Amino acid sequence: MNIQQLEYLIAVDNFRHFAKAAEVCCVTQPTLSMMIQKMEDELGVKIFDRSKHPIEPTEIGKKIIEQARVSLLQLKQITEIVDNEKQIVKGSFILGIIPTIASYLVPEILARQQNQYSETELILRERTTTELISDIMKGVVDGGILAGPLNHPDIEEIPLYYEKFYAYVSPLDKLHQEKEIDLSLIDIHNVWLLENEHCLRGQIERLCKMKRVDSNIAVRYESGSIETLIHVVDYNPGITIIPEMHAMGLTEDQQEHLRPFKDITAVREVSLIVRKDYVRRTMLDIIKTLVKESVPKSMQDPKLKEYVVNL
Amino acid sequence: MNIQQLEYLIAVDNFRHFAKAAEVCCVTQPTLSMMIQKMEDELGVKIFDRSKHPIEPTEIGKKIIEQARVSLLQLKQITEIVDNEKQIVKGSFILGIIPTIASYLVPEILARQQNQYSETELILRERTTTELISDIMKGVVDGGILAGPLNHPDIEEIPLYYEKFYAYVSPLDKLHQEKEIDLSLIDIHNVWLLENEHCLRGQIERLCKMKRVDSNIAVRYESGSIETLIHVVDYNPGITIIPEMHAMGLTEDQQEHLRPFKDITAVREVSLIVRKDYVRRTMLDIIKTLVKESVPKSMQDPKLKEYVVNL
DNA sequence: TTTTTTTAATAAATTTCATTTATAATTTTT
DNA sequence: AAAAATTATAAATGAAATTTATTAAAAAAA
Numbered sequence: 001m002n003i004q005q006l007e008y009l010i011a012v013d014n015f016r017h018f019a020k021a022a023e024v025c026c027v028t029q030p031t032l033s034m035m036i037q038k039m040e041d042e043l044g045v046k047i048f049d050r051s052k053h054p055i056e057p058t059e060i061g062k063k064i065i066e067q068a069r070v071s072l073l074q075l076k077q078i079t080e081i082v083d084n085e086k087q088i089v090k091g092s093f094i095l096g097i098i099p100t101i102a103s104y105l106v107p108e109i110l111a112r113q114q115n116q117y118s119e120t121e122l123i124l125r126e127r128t129t130t131e132l133i134s135d136i137m138k139g140v141v142d143g144g145i146l147a148g149p150l151n152h153p154d155i156e157e158i159p160l161y162y163e164k165f166y167a168y169v170s171p172l173d174k175l176h177q178e179k180e181i182d183l184s185l186i187d188i189h190n191v192w193l194l195e196n197e198h199c200l201r202g203q204i205e206r207l208c209k210m211k212r213v214d215s216n217i218a219v220r221y222e223s224g225s226i227e228t229l230i231h232v233v234d235y236n237p238g239i240t241i242i243p244e245m246h247a248m249g250l251t252e253d254q255q256e257h258l259r260p261f262k263d264i265t266a267v268r269e270v271s272l273i274v275r276k277d278y279v280r281r282t283m284l285d286i287i288k289t290l291v292k293e294s295v296p297k298s299m300q301d302p303k304l305k306e307y308v309v310n311l
Numbered sequence: 312m313n314i315q316q317l318e319y320l321i322a323v324d325n326f327r328h329f330a331k332a333a334e335v336c337c338v339t340q341p342t343l344s345m346m347i348q349k350m351e352d353e354l355g356v357k358i359f360d361r362s363k364h365p366i367e368p369t370e371i372g373k374k375i376i377e378q379a380r381v382s383l384l385q386l387k388q389i390t391e392i393v394d395n396e397k398q399i400v401k402g403s404f405i406l407g408i409i410p411t412i413a414s415y416l417v418p419e420i421l422a423r424q425q426n427q428y429s430e431t432e433l434i435l436r437e438r439t440t441t442e443l444i445s446d447i448m449k450g451v452v453d454g455g456i457l458a459g460p461l462n463h464p465d466i467e468e469i470p471l472y473y474e475k476f477y478a479y480v481s482p483l484d485k486l487h488q489e490k491e492i493d494l495s496l497i498d499i500h501n502v503w504l505l506e507n508e509h510c511l512r513g514q515i516e517r518l519c520k521m522k523r524v525d526s527n528i529a530v531r532y533e534s535g536s537i538e539t540l541i542h543v544v545d546y547n548p549g550i551t552i553i554p555e556m557h558a559m560g561l562t563e564d565q566q567e568h569l570r571p572f573k574d575i576t577a578v579r580e581v582s583l584i585v586r587k588d589y590v591r592r593t594m595l596d597i598i599k600t601l602v603k604e605s606v607p608k609s610m611q612d613p614k615l616k617e618y619v620v621n622l
Numbered sequence: 623t624t625t626t627t628t629t630a631a632t633a634a635a636t637t638t639c640a641t642t643t644a645t646a647a648t649t650t651t652t
Numbered sequence: 653a654a655a656a657a658t659t660a661t662a663a664a665t666g667a668a669a670t671t672t673a674t675t676a677a678a679a680a681a682a
Binding site for chain 2: 001002003004043044045060063064067068070071074075077078079081082085086153154279
């Protein structure tokens with residue numbers, strides 16, 4: 001067994017097609033056929049079921065492929081360690097970002113990256129928190145930006161900034177006349193929320209110490225984006241809760257509907273996350289700098305940490 | 312870069328000598344010289360400092376070697392996955408055991424292994440809890456037996472049995488006339504303890520809710536083995552606390568000095584531990600069976616779990 | 623059903639690359 | 653300074669990956 005063979009294995013699994021995989025590997029099709037067979041002989045098991053069309057891995061084949069991916073990831077880290085040590089920033093960085101952060105951060109950091117670090121390639125992908133953790137552990141993405149803390153044993157979190165929560169109150173709502181919003185006065189029925197997969201929703205539920213019991217409350221509408229929630233609130237009674245970065249982007253008219261909370265400061269901690277064994281630290285420093293430059297200094301005060309709403 | 316080269320690299324690091332490493336790898340010395348050079352050229356860094364005698368890895372070399380070990384461990388798991396799936400129990404199993412468990416378990420399980428599973432090779436190594444965790448993570452040992460729970464994120468714990476604690480009271484001590492020992496009456500000065508690196512000592516300190524402040528108490532003697540502690544107590548006033556397995560091996564005379572504790576049952580949980588990604592599960596089942604057969608059924612009641620003294 | 627196309631396997635030739643043998647260079651020990 | 657130990661280098665060898673050419677088998681199309 002050799003590294004090349006493992007790469008062929010992964011290519012065949014990705015394409016489920018020997019000829020296409022061969023092309024990507026820059027070899028001819030018989031090479032793959034022979035090398036995969038050689039692995040199968042050596043291990044004494046069939047890895048692919050060639051009677052299926054397109055071919056698919058056998059049960060044991062799936063396990064072998066999974067472990068081959070892990071092995072190749074670890075092998076790749078050898079060269080990454082060396083490149084990092086040589087301060088060589090090579091290759092692209094795939095960064096996953098959760099939607100409620102992405103919309104404000106992505107344009108900023110993309111522009112800065114083009115100007116200041118155009119020699120690096122930054123690929124941005126929108127992911128939910130769950131997807132992000134999974135992809136980071138698999139090595140499919142290099143790092144992620146999300147609302148922490150996660151406290152995952154194999155993930156390192158690098159706090160970037162702290163984002164205050166604001167109430168966005170409908171002009172049609174009686175709460176609109178208040179200067180500050182008392183959390184205890186918020187009626188569960190009148191809070192417009194994001195869909196369940198958004199972690200921001202969880203934080204808001206936590207902040208309001210409420211958990212909507214969907215079974216007996218008719219949920220009128222749950223949105224996939226904060227923009228939509230704001231539009232809903234503009235024309236319907238009720239409130240929604242939005243993070244600072246979003247508040248900054250509102251029109252002057254909309255700013256009128258923003259209210260701070262009474263007596264409490266609530267923030268979410270936005271962190272850059274990577275696997276603990278991630279080795280491209282020079283690249284990571286660039287990403288970190290990039291994001292921090294894109295965010296007002298006032299939001300980077302570590303003292304804000306104590307107001308973090310956990311999930 | 313190929314797997315062979317990585318193996319050469321590890322061999323050279325282990326021996327710090329090209330010729331000796333070559334012999335172990337079953338190749339000639341020039342092969343190693345050339346292959347290590349090839350890796351160095353490919354990575355663009357020197358891995359070994361050949362001006363030192365014996366040669367030693369450079370700073371970056373150390374990192375490369377460390378990652379090479381991780382990679383080889385992951386690669387080895389590919390064949391292990393296949394062997395395990397084929398129900399083939401191949402190769403030896405290196406089992407680390409902490410001293411206070413080893414002395415009673417080792418003879419039993421060795422004998423049983425010889426009789427029932429002589430086709431497997433079981434290698435036993437005595438390790439402290441700290442060493443054991445480190446060696447398991449490095450893959451130097453396959454599994455370990457220790458007192459849990461550990462709650463380590465990357466280690467799986469398989470509870471094996473629960474071992475009661477007993478007081479062993481000196482005939483010269485006034486507590487000797489009591490039928491049961493009241494923990495609150497134990498005088499810190501009169502408890503003979505193991506040396507600090509034994510986790511059993513920590514559990515006993517926890518049980519007695521005491522932490523000897525060494526600075527102002529002259530520690531008369533701390534032993535490396537329970538046997539020695541028992542001998543000390545046989546001829547000196549005071550008590551010591553010993554686990555059930557040990558109590559069973561005492562002479563009839565010594566059994567007279569055994570006392571249960573008043574009102575409480577205290578046990579330690581003995582567990583088999585492996586890395587969470589350990590793949591030789593068939594082998595693991597054999598080890599588990601082996602140990603369980605060596606321990607009285609009465610000690611395997613899961614209900615005993617609630618009396619566990621944590622650390 | 624038959625033909626055509628797609629896809630993977632096989633055989634022989636070729637090339638690449640690890641390895642060996644023999645030897646040189648360098649450092650350490652005596 | 654000579655001998656011994658240790659690593660590096662050069663040319664020859666051999667094993668294994670790869671290619672080209674072809675076959676076999678299965679799926680899709682006619």
